[in-house]
Amino acid sequence: FFLTVGDWTAKIWSEDIKTPIVTTRYHDAYATSGCWSPTRPGVFYITRMDGAVDIWDLYHSHGEMTYSHKVSDVALSAVSVQGNTQSGGKLVAVGDVNGTVSLLEVCNSLSKLQPNEKASLGNAFDREARREKNLEIRDREEKRSKAVEESRLKKEKEILELADEDEEDLLLKAEVEFFSMIKEVEAEKKVG
Template sequence: MPRESYIWSLSNPNFPIYTLSPPSPLCTMAFNHKNSDIVVGGSYNGSLSFFDIRQGDSDGVVRPVKTTILEKSHHDPVYDVYWLTLGKTGSECVSSSTDGQLLWWDKNAAEMVPTEKVLLQEKVPSELTGELKEKILGGTALEYNSDAGPLKYLVGTEQGYILQANKRKTIEITQRFGVESGKHHGPIYSLWRNPSHVKYFLSVGDWSAKIWSEELKSPIMQTRYHSAYLTDGCWSQTRCGLFFLTRIDGFLDVWDFFYRQNEVAYSQKISDSPLTSISVNGSMAAIGDAEGTVSIMQLCRPLFEQSSKEKEVMQQIFEREFRREKNLEVMKKQLNDQKPAKKEKNPEKAAKEKEDKLKEKLNEIDEKFFEHVADEQ
């Protein structure tokens, strides 16, 4: 696996202007919001590296100015990292990993160890029995937007659930999405709050994208299942009703919920390789694929110019779908309350009955087998 990561300029697409050389390959990176010369990268070995691109050599190679202590870092690859907008220094960041930890860091700290941490350990239904069991959930996507609350963090997990953490005096998991219904059937690769209505957020995983409300545990809207696995996605930063999805078959899909919610608005083949990531800024979209190629797309005007009433109409659509899901949830609860309570079986008796049924079935198979052998003779 190559260690280098590149920073490019649109004026020179053939050669990178900077080459980041970390101790381990980067899985994610983010520019500091207060000083764009500072970059943090999350590595495959679980550590974080901080770069100052002003300190590169004559060839443009930039090595880390600081790297977190490996033993105190994540134990799995770091899949997402965000700079925090709290404080005046802008030196704090948060990272997530499939080891189940959320770790907070300060670039200016004397010792590069986490300032705070939380383990994403929750009771979730077992896939076999449906019983709630304690399990560590690995973080695959992270979303932090200070407009929704400077202390709120959304974490998408490799089990398909979404957790909301609140960092006050202590760090608490305040909301769990998809535990009862609506979870993704695989890892969540992307989480994005809507740029105009931050209470609503987009999740991308398996073959679909889903829209959630902070006030409801199940999704309020979702796309149809695509023919190919989805790998990434994001909202348009200028149009609150439009979002982009990348697919494993090399296609880019554009959904425009302002006009219609049941069909893709636009689909474009970008690469023969699986697409892996996307970032949109105004009228430009950067799309990465599995071969290491970054494609820059110039978007047409309808894909980035917002109409005068789009913000209000999308607010109404989100609220309508929220009320509908809320009413369905209330009705379901009422129906469950009306059902007679099931008598709890003795666990030992239930296990004995299951064993007896299995023995009976095996005896029946044995009898059929010997009858078949006897007939052939």
């Protein structure tokens, strides 16, 4: 699973699916960067153009941001979390567009691995990935079914057009034969 940040949202993806399995709600400000916590598989950080950093904890709250902190009056452009188990992922570096780096310390609940967190999130992400795969399959089947139906209707229309043409040809042929028979009868009357 991987995280992308762009426009006004963050999205979590599975490699074999074309659509995100999790999308955050839209922010008021443009999202500029993001990163996963190295110690908490359910926590990620997003920086924004309005100078705020958002912390999301999917283990405790799937659809809502856990915490937002205004770091700067200028746009933030980078975020990184100290990545070793000894420090516990407590130190978060946030950089802004002017080159200023701010170092933040997060609480233990955002840096210490929670019981069963990895397995629980893995199951949740797998469930979402299966759901997205099922939606993709259903969408593909609907498109295929629609294409088959359109093809059937097109063939039916062509058959009706051919039948109309055949009917017109038969009527024209009958009309020509009828008038030729009348001419023959009239010619015989004149001769006879």
